[in-house]
Amino acid sequence: xxxxxxxxxxxxxxxxxxxxxxxxxxxxxxxxxxxxxxxxxxxxxxxxxxxxxxxxxxxxxxxxxxxxxxxxxxxxxxxxxxxxxxxxxxxxxxxxxxxxxxxxxxxxxxxxxxxxxxxxxxxxxxxxxxxxxxxxxxxxxxxxxxxxxxxxxxxxxxxxxxxxxxxxxxxxxxxxxxxxxxxxxxxxxxxxxxxxxxxxxxxxxxxxxxxxxxxxxxxxxxxxxxxxxxxxxxxxxxxxxxxxxxxxxxxxxxxxx
Amino acid sequence: xxxxxxxxxxxxxxxxxxxxxxxxxxxxxxxxxxxxxxxxxxxxxxxxxxxxxxxxxxxxxxxxxxxxxxxxxxxxxxxxxxxxxxxxxxxxxxxxxxxxxxxxxxxxxxxxxxxxxxxxxxxxxxxxxxxxxxxxxxxxxxxxxxxxxxxxxxxxxxxxxxxxxxxxxxxxxxxxxxxxxxxxxxxxxxxxxxxxxxxxxxxxxxxxxxxxxxxxxxxxxxxxxxxxxxxxxxxxxxxxxxxxxxxxxxxxxxxxxxxxxxxxxxxxxxxxxxxxxxxxxxxxxxxxxxxxxxxxxxxxxxxxxxxxxxxxx
Numbered sequence: 001x002x003x004x005x006x007x008x009x010x011x012x013x014x015x016x017x018x019x020x021x022x023x024x025x026x027x028x029x030x031x032x033x034x035x036x037x038x039x040x041x042x043x044x045x046x047x048x049x050x051x052x053x054x055x056x057x058x059x060x061x062x063x064x065x066x067x068x069x070x071x072x073x074x075x076x077x078x079x080x081x082x083x084x085x086x087x088x089x090x091x092x093x094x095x096x097x098x099x100x101x102x103x104x105x106x107x108x109x110x111x112x113x114x115x116x117x118x119x120x121x122x123x124x125x126x127x128x129x130x131x132x133x134x135x136x137x138x139x140x141x142x143x144x145x146x147x148x149x150x151x152x153x154x155x156x157x158x159x160x161x162x163x164x165x166x167x168x169x170x171x172x173x174x175x176x177x178x179x180x181x182x183x184x185x186x187x188x189x190x191x192x193x194x195x196x197x198x199x200x201x202x203x204x205x206x207x208x209x210x211x212x213x214x215x216x217x218x219x220x221x222x223x224x225x226x227x228x229x230x231x232x233x234x235x236x237x238x239x240x241x242x243x244x245x246x247x248x249x250x251x252x253x254x255x256x257x
Numbered sequence: 258x259x260x261x262x263x264x265x266x267x268x269x270x271x272x273x274x275x276x277x278x279x280x281x282x283x284x285x286x287x288x289x290x291x292x293x294x295x296x297x298x299x300x301x302x303x304x305x306x307x308x309x310x311x312x313x314x315x316x317x318x319x320x321x322x323x324x325x326x327x328x329x330x331x332x333x334x335x336x337x338x339x340x341x342x343x344x345x346x347x348x349x350x351x352x353x354x355x356x357x358x359x360x361x362x363x364x365x366x367x368x369x370x371x372x373x374x375x376x377x378x379x380x381x382x383x384x385x386x387x388x389x390x391x392x393x394x395x396x397x398x399x400x401x402x403x404x405x406x407x408x409x410x411x412x413x414x415x416x417x418x419x420x421x422x423x424x425x426x427x428x429x430x431x432x433x434x435x436x437x438x439x440x441x442x443x444x445x446x447x448x449x450x451x452x453x454x455x456x457x458x459x460x461x462x463x464x465x466x467x468x469x470x471x472x473x474x475x476x477x478x479x480x481x482x483x484x485x486x487x488x489x490x491x492x493x494x495x496x497x498x499x500x501x502x503x504x505x506x507x508x509x510x511x512x513x514x515x516x517x518x519x520x521x522x523x524x525x526x527x528x529x530x531x532x533x534x535x536x537x538x539x540x541x542x543x544x545x546x547x548x549x550x551x552x553x554x555x556x557x558x559x560x561x562x563x564x565x566x567x568x569x570x
Contacts, residue, residue, distance in 0.1 A: 052456060078458035086456075092449035094513075095442065103442040107458025113467070116438035117431060119266050123438070130439045170458050 003066050004029045005174055005206050006051065006082075010060035013050060020046045021230040023060065028174065033200060033207045035221035037214070037241075039250055042227040044210045045087055048178050051208075052084050053077045065173065079107050083172035085163040087179045087210075093152035097143055097162055100151045101134045104169035134169065140202070141165045141195075157188045161195065168199070174206045175199070181213045189213060193220050218242065226250065265434055272426035280419025291418060295486050297526045298421035299479045302428045304506040304522040305515060306475035309432050311504065312513035313441075314468040315448030317383040320370060321476050321503045323390030324363040326495035328477025329484040330403055332359030333412045336485065340413055352415045356424075356481040363477025364470045366393070371469035375462055390500055398492040408491030409484070416486035424482065428475050433515055435471070444468060445513070498540060505543050508550060511557020520559045 006028040013021045021043040028034050036044050049055045051062060053074040062069045069077055083104075092100050109130070115123040138144045141161055146154060151162060160180055167175060177196070181189050193216055200207060211217045217224060218238040226234040226241060228250040234241060241247055283291050303321060310318045335355040340348060366389075374385040397403045404410070435441045446454040447464045455461050484490050506525050510518030529536060550558065 054452070073460075074452075074455040075458050075460045078456055083458075084456050086453065090450045090453040092446050092453065094449050095445055099442050099445075102439055103446040103454070103459065104457040106439050106443055109439065111438075112440050113435065116440050117434050119264065119434060127439060166457065 003063075005032075005065060006208070007063045008047075008051070008060070009063070011047070011050060011057045011062060012059040013046060013055060014058045019230055021050070021057075021227075024227070024230075024232050026225055026232070026235075028206050028208055030173070031200070031204050031206055033196070033209065033220060033222050035217040035224040035238075036208060036210045036227065037212070037217055037224060038227035043230040044227055045178060046230075047227070048084065048176055048208075048210055052082060052176065075107070078170055078172075081171075081173035082176060083167035083170040083174075084176040085160075085167055085178055085180060087182060089159050089163055091151040091159060091163060091166070093150070095151060096148050097138070097151055097154065098134060098147040100162060100166050101137055101169045102130060104166045105130050105133060107170055137165055137169055141168075156183060157191065160184070160188075160192070164195070164199070168203070172205060174208065177207060177209045177211075179210055179212055181211060181216045189216055192216065196220055265430060269426055269430045272430075273423050276419050276422030276426060279422055280417050283418045292486070293527070293530060294418060295416055295421045295482070297523050298418075298425045299482050299486070300503075300506065300522040300526045301425050301519050302475055302479040302482070303503045304510065304518045305428050305432050306472045306479070307503045308507050308510070308513065308515065308518045309436070309444070310468045310472040311507050312511075312518070313432075313436050313444045313448060314465060315512075316375075316465055316468065317379060318386040318469070318472070319383050319497070319500050319504065320386030320390040321472075322495040322497070322499035323386075323393040324366055324473040324476035325480035325483065325499070326393055326397060326490075326492070327363040327366050327473075328356075328359035328480030329490050329495070330359075330397060330409070330480075331362045331477070332356050332481035333409050333484040333490060334403070335359075336413055336415065337409065337411070345413060348413050349415060352420065352485070356420075356478055359481040360474040360477035363480065364474035366477075367469045367471075367473025368466065371466045371473075375465045375469075387497065387500070390495070390497060394492045394495055397495075404491075406492065408489060408494075410489035412484050412488045412490070414485060414488050416482045421482055421486075424478055428478070429515065429519070431471070431475070448513070501540075501543070505547060508547060509558045511560030514557055514560050517557050517559035521557075 004027040008024055008026040010023045010025060011021060012019065012023055024047060036047065038044050046055065050057050053069060053072050056071065064082065065080060092103060109126065111123065111126050135144065138147055143158065143162060143165060146158065151159065154162060181192055184192060196207065197220060209217065209221060221238060223235065224238055224241045225232055226247050233246045233250060234244045303325065307318065307321045310316050332355040335358055336348060336351060339351050370386060370389045374382055377385055398406050436444055443454065443459045443464050446457065446459055447461045451461045502525065506521045507518055510521035529539060
């Protein structure tokens with residue numbers, strides 16, 4: 001069997017006496033779409049933060065692309081091919097939509113201070129390439145009409161979308177979406193589902209989706225893992241999860257089973 | 258054709274040519290006026306370079322006078338030593354190397370402060386840089402070789418309009434070209450959201466240290482120009498008030514707005530000349546100005562960018 005793109009092995013993290021995530025195992029293969037769900041405070045975002053290098057797990061290990069991620073900073077992991085969005089939108093508010101995406105293209109460029117100061121021909125070609133790529137991405141995600149607007153002046157759905165585009169600009173192998181449907185109305189959620197499916201079809205990357213909204217998760221994910229109190233209580237296809245007694249208990253209480 | 262004029266290198270060359278012309282015609286100028294113009298130039302270099310740290314990158318530094326003093330002392334000690342050994346005739350040739358040496362040592366100081374203090378944010382960073390400025394001042398106050406409390410005097414008057422204008426142009430060029438590139442968007446990304454910047458593959462520490470080093474370099478250059486303009490320097494000149502003055506320029510001009518910051522530097526250098534009568538109250542006026550600004554125009558006095566309304570859904 002080929003090693004999966006992302007593998008969590010008995011990952012545990014403690015904050016003082018609190019065990020936030022305990023012995024979680026998870027695998028994401030190339031091009032898979034996996035959902036990670038669970039009630040509030042189950043540790044979903046914490047798992048995310050460990051995968052992306054914001055937190056270091058206390059125990060266990062995370063392997064990405066065949067190599068461990070231990071002690072690597074978020075910007076290094078992004079270079080290795082994972083990109084994320086945030087539960088509470090974190091755009092570069094004072095920059096235009098165009099520049100938000102442009103900033104995320106820098107990581108794979110060899111051009112730095114020297115070229116920026118010398119302004120030679122190679123600088124101009126490289127900047128032109130960046131511009132073309134950013135415009136193409138904006139067009140694919142139909143944000144091209146907003147290119148010169150400030151990121152923070154976009155409507156809510158647009159900001160969510162821009163966050164995804166910005167993450168895509170880093171050319172990830174694995175896209176981590178942290179509650180992308182949070183705060184969206186039903187029609188925006190519908191759009192989001194189409195968008196995620198579109199990304200998979202067009203770019204063929206693996207996606208790990210943390211989500212609260214059952215309709216979104218059940219609708220698009222191939223496999224779903226369920227967390228409760230920092231432990232993985234179930235994993236399977238949407239159908240299996242829907243009638244899994246532990247999941248129903250976690251969400252609706254023991255009496256409902 | 259229009260593409261050629263968009264090339265910032267051409268603008269830099271034009272500016273330097275202008276500086277040379279200005280230098281040639283400076284003889285006819287009233288020395289008081291040319292002195293004020295040089296003061297303005299030095300203020301612009303200080304403000305634009307601090308703007309890279311405080312404005313674009315969003316790190317609150319209060320240590321700019323410290324970096325400036327390093328450049329001033331280093332370059333002055335070099336030219337004073339050369340004056341003794343090779344005589345005054347060849348000095349103008351040694352001026353630029355001396356300035357650059359001052360800038361480089363200031364940049365090293367920037368690196369020294371930058372690296373450890375970048376774990377700090379906001380007010381904490383401000384306090385550390387403030388402390389650094391004071392430490393540098395106290396060091397110069399106690400080192401015999403730097404003239405201790407009486408400072409250095411008899412520094413050759415080498416700063417002219419040509420050098421000042423040229424270095425202003427270089428500073429504006431460097432900061433402008435850096436920020437207005439794909440690479441440079443990283444400074445603003447770090448300013449806007451460090452966590453997001455790092456998950457977009459940008460190394461925030463790297464950007465912050467770079468901003469500190471480049472900012473400190475030009476502060477050192479400004480210090481060298483200052484020393485060779487006033488011909489004598491004492492540690493007291495580079496106290497906290499000096500740093501504060503530059504911070505006021507950056508805030509007035511609008512953080513991260515180069516044109517506004519230049520305008521503020523000009524205005525705040527000229528104002529004391531016109532307001533000699535109330536010179537003692539200068540700091541009170543500055544403080545009031547900042548309080549007023551924070552209430553009425555937090556985006557900066559000279560920042561005229563229209564506030565965009567959120568788009569309709």
